[in-house]
Amino acid sequence: DAKTTQPNSMESNEEEPVHLPCNHSTISGTDYIHWYRQLPSQGPEYVIHGLTSNVNNRMASLAIAEDRKSSTLILHRATLRDAAVYYCTRGSARQLTFGSGTQLTVLP
């Protein structure tokens, strides 16, 4: 199965770090790992992507396992606005394969 595997839901307290895991055990050597998030009734929003090395941007960090079979999206300080469905995807930009995502709830 080319889809990724993520927990259905996770909770975090506001201003605490959140680690969202993703399993992509069948990933090929050329597939990038992308993370998107989606608010209700909106299209997915790009968060971060990477190939082999860990990546950081203003929104989040992406930690990629050495064997590339899993990755973790890290939100350093969760805010209420970070509550969304987070999708870990794989593939080239020409054809991303999404799983069912993780619903992140941020508690005040």
Added chain:
Amino acid sequence: DTGVSQNPRHKITKRGQNVTFRCDPISEHNRLYWYRQTLGQGPEFLTYFQNEAQLEKSRLLSDRFSAERPKGSFSTLEIQRTEQGDSAMYLCASSPDQGRNTIYFGEGSWLTVV
């Protein structure tokens, strides 16, 4: 940057009718994508354009579905003889040639077939 624009945002149609959705990508983005998303699921790839050329099509794109991008700018997705199973959100996305691994989604067009 006006983002990817899709319209209509919502469409309710009777089974058997034809519907068309339009997508205006981000200016100067050569690549354009259509995805479909049903409730509780992640988006599923439908098709991909490089300029006006349709280069990839998913098996999900049955013969009732047709997508065009005639001048390499906006795109249309038409569904003929709609069925209740076509009810979903249809997402358009675009990306530039550089930085090929980030695509930008529009807000989607919701289709309800009754």
